Amino acid sequence: MMDQNLRDRFIAIVGEKNAITDAADQVPYLKEWRDMWRGTTPVVLRPANTAEISAILKLAHETNTRIVPQSGNTGLVNGQIPQGDEVLLSLNRMTRVIEVDAANNTMTVEAGCILQNVQKAAEEVDRLFPLSLASEGSARIGGNLSSNAGGLNVLAYGNTRELCLGLEVVLADGRIWDGLRSLRKDNTGYDLKDLFIGAEGTLGVITAAVLKLFPRPRRYDTCFCAVSTPQAALELLHLVKGSNGHVVAFELLPAIGVGFAVQHMQAVNPLSTASPWYVLFEIADGSSESVEEVLDLSLTKGVLTDGALAQSEAQRQSFWHMRESLSESQKFEGGSIKHDVSVPVSRVPDFLEAAIAAVARFMPGARPCPFGHMGDGNIHFNVSQPVGMDKQAFLAQWQAMNEVVFAEVLKRNGSISAEHGIGRLKAQDMLKIKSPVELDMMRSLKQAFDPKNILNPGRVLPLESES
Incomplete structure (x- = not known):
């Protein structure tokens, strides 16, 4: 358990009213929305600005305290739920729209902005921010960027990575990188922002972003x-x-x-x-x-x-x-084992045929319900339990079912995570699907940006003890 004196030092940074220690009050932050995972933390910290996040990470770096950043808590791969003595860092107070530049077709926002509010702010200046998700009423931009969210309009506008021009990030040691540039051309070396987009908070904490806007469709x-x-x-x-x-x-x-x-x-x-x-x-x-x-x-x-x-x-x-x-409708049919996969668009038909047949062989009576973004090759290959089967017995086959579906994905040079990320759910799978060279490069980046492994440890890449 965290030392009381250390916990008080963290609390002092944000103030007592913005630090949650009561177990009942912590529940919304520690319960995954599908109730698949529940976590624990000595304290939920709710900073008001980038300076407070910087102070939190400086203290965490000094004391080797593990930090789990969280935006809207809508993630699907257990990347945002803390365990044990990990401190939860919530960005839900950082909700400002800093600037809207309609002439430049950009908007600068804090990472805690709810996606739907970003969309509305764009509409107010007759522009479109095209990222659209089922959870857009509660998902926040920081999480969208950290998971490189996709959604319904990727076919036309790209993933969140393609919708971002600049970032502000607090690094693991508390230093602040101000990369809030609204340039569409900036060929001055490494594109650092792309390291943090899709990194799920393992390399730094995104605190603000410059987003692309587009002409608003008339019909x-x-x-x-x-x-x-x-x-x-x-x-x-x-x-x-x-x-x-x-x-x-x-x-x-x-x-x-x-x-x-x-x-x-x-x-x-x-x-x-x-x-x-x-x-x-x-x-x-x-x-x-x-x-x-x-x-x-x-x-x-x-x-x-x-x-x-x-x-x-x-x-x-x-x-x-x-x-x-x-x-959501699958909840009413019992357990559902979910897969967020992608294959080349041309291979979607034969993937579906093969994967449906493979699931039937593995578990007769299982009910595949594959749906999603065929225009960009991203299929949510969900499987509902056989009628009458015990839900927990079905969900206990999650990993085995994954192996059946993933095998068909990998045969077609696809991805086991198209838009939801890796989190803890798929961290072990990274050891199977990534080459030694890829894993070495990823670990080198993690070591360079977070040498003490305090930012979202065990997400994306498994802990050494879990490897």
Whole structure:
């Protein structure tokens, strides 16, 4: 347990009212939202600014105290939940929008800004910040950057890495790096910001960021389509890309997932014809005539079997409610073993066929529910438990199920983590999927930036004792 005197020194930095030591009050910070993991900490620190974070890390570096940064606590890989005597560093008080420069199409924000609030601040100056996630009402920019979040619009705008121009970061020893530059061209050596994006707080604590803004689309054409196979969905993707407009999303949904959403989440299937697979795609600033031509051509070619074009903003939101309900709806079907994987877009159809068959061989009765961002090759290959199986017995097969699914991913030169990160959940898998050269480079970076291993230890790379 942490020495009381040391705990008091940490508390003094943020003030007693911004330090949480009561176990009941700590629960929201220590409980993962799906209730898969619960943690412990001697204190939750809620600093108000970068200077306080710097002081916290200076003290942590001096005393070899382990620090776990946390933003919105929406992570899915157990990267933000402290264990034992790890101090939790919450950025939820650092929520300022520092500057909006509409002429430069940039916004500078503190890391604790909620993603939805960043989106709204962009809208107020008639701009778009395109990062969009199901958890955008609680996820925060610092966490989005630390995990290099993806979301619905990666096809058009890229991952969070592509949406960031500059960072402010507090290093493990408390030094502050001010890299808050709003330049689109800066060819002056190593691009340091990219080291911290996707590093999950293991190399430094992101405290502020300069984000890219984009012209706000004036109209959307949103279509919900029925297709017979993922291969047909791939063919539809090529046809849609040839339309007039900017394809911003292309999502694949299985019949089982649509059924779950209709049954448990009050989602509405706009199509009367049942189908084994569905596609939801959206085009910005195109023309309805062009989209209708794509739909007609796709029907003629037999690429899709039915389709609906949203006729109002309410119907568009209804389509998206279906998509965004898929993950939560699986809660009502018992245990769900989740995979966030990616393969080349061209390999999505054969990956799905092979992985579904492999799961059936491994666990007869298991119910694969693969869905997600087919336009960029990122599939959330979730598996719901067999009907009637004990939930805990099913979840006990998590690692074994991972090996079954990951084997098919790696055969196609894919990734076992497309957008959720590594955390503690997949840290051991890094030893299997990364080459010795890659692991050595990553460990060298960790050693250079955090020689005492106090920042989020055991996340991304396993602790030596766990290797």
